[in-house]
Amino acid sequence: MTTTQDIDRLRYPVGRMPRSKAPLDTRTREEYFAILESTPARMRSLVNGLTDAQLDTTYRPAGWTVRQVVHHVPDSHMNAYVRMKLAVTENQPTAKTYEEGLWAELPEAKTAPVTMSLDLLDALHRRWLAFLRALPESDFGKAFSHPEWGLVSLDEALGMYSWHCRHHLEHIRLASQR
Numbered sequence: 001m002t003t004t005q006d007i008d009r010l011r012y013p014v015g016r017m018p019r020s021k022a023p024l025d026t027r028t029r030e031e032y033f034a035i036l037e038s039t040p041a042r043m044r045s046l047v048n049g050l051t052d053a054q055l056d057t058t059y060r061p062a063g064w065t066v067r068q069v070v071h072h073v074p075d076s077h078m079n080a081y082v083r084m085k086l087a088v089t090e091n092q093p094t095a096k097t098y099e100e101g102l103w104a105e106l107p108e109a110k111t112a113p114v115t116m117s118l119d120l121l122d123a124l125h126r127r128w129l130a131f132l133r134a135l136p137e138s139d140f141g142k143a144f145s146h147p148e149w150g151l152v153s154l155d156e157a158l159g160m161y162s163w164h165c166r167h168h169l170e171h172i173r174l175a176s177q178r
Contacts, residue, residue, distance in 0.1 A: 010060035013170040017163050023141060024155040032162035037129055039165040040122040043070065046172045047114055055114060059175035064104055066175045069168050071109040072100060074121040080161050081128045084154055087144040088135065092151065095144045132158070 024032070047055065047070060055067040064072065079098060086093040103109060135154075143153040152160070 007060060010174065011063070012167070013174060014163065014166045017160055017167070019149075020156060020159055021153070022155075023153075024158065029140070029155070029158065032158045033129060033132065035162040035165050036125055036132075039073075039169065040118065040125050042169055043073065043121065043172065044118045046169065046176060047118070050176065054176065057175050057178055059171040059178075063171070065110070066172050067111075067114055068104045068109050069171050069175075070114040071112065071117045072104055073164070073168050074117050074124055075103055075109075076100065076164060077121065077124055077128065077161065080157060081124060081131070083144045083146075083152075084128075084157055085131065087142045087154055087157075088139050092142075093144050095146045095152075097147055 047066060050066065055070075056065045058065050059069065075098075079095075083093075083095045086095070132154075140155045140158070141153055143151045144157075146152050
């Protein structure tokens, strides 16, 4: 019998998303950059050789399949990339949300080959990191306004999305063990 606590551990295998308004130091920012940089290769490695049946395995009861997770990550990170660029080029722009659960139910998210999203994630992360690494320190304090999260600085978003990488990599790892 699966308890609520068991489901919560499967849902948040690396813990819940951290929220910190404190500016990041250079070392922590570099650690987060390294997570963003390694995620595409790590994700590709985790799904390499999986059959369609394995890609269509959920990481928890009533959770997404591995395939849906692989397609979700670049969807989410494209939104993050755009939000961060808007924050740097506009004065606290309002970020648009999206219905990630509905996006995950769209036909291509449920059936398309994962290689297309792995390729997209790789290109996106290279571009995202080129953008972030070229920013002056002062730009990491710039922020966007999110309807659910409030004001989010680039430093805070960087922490959130490095968590997001680890979170979904662990989902894929757990599903591949099932």
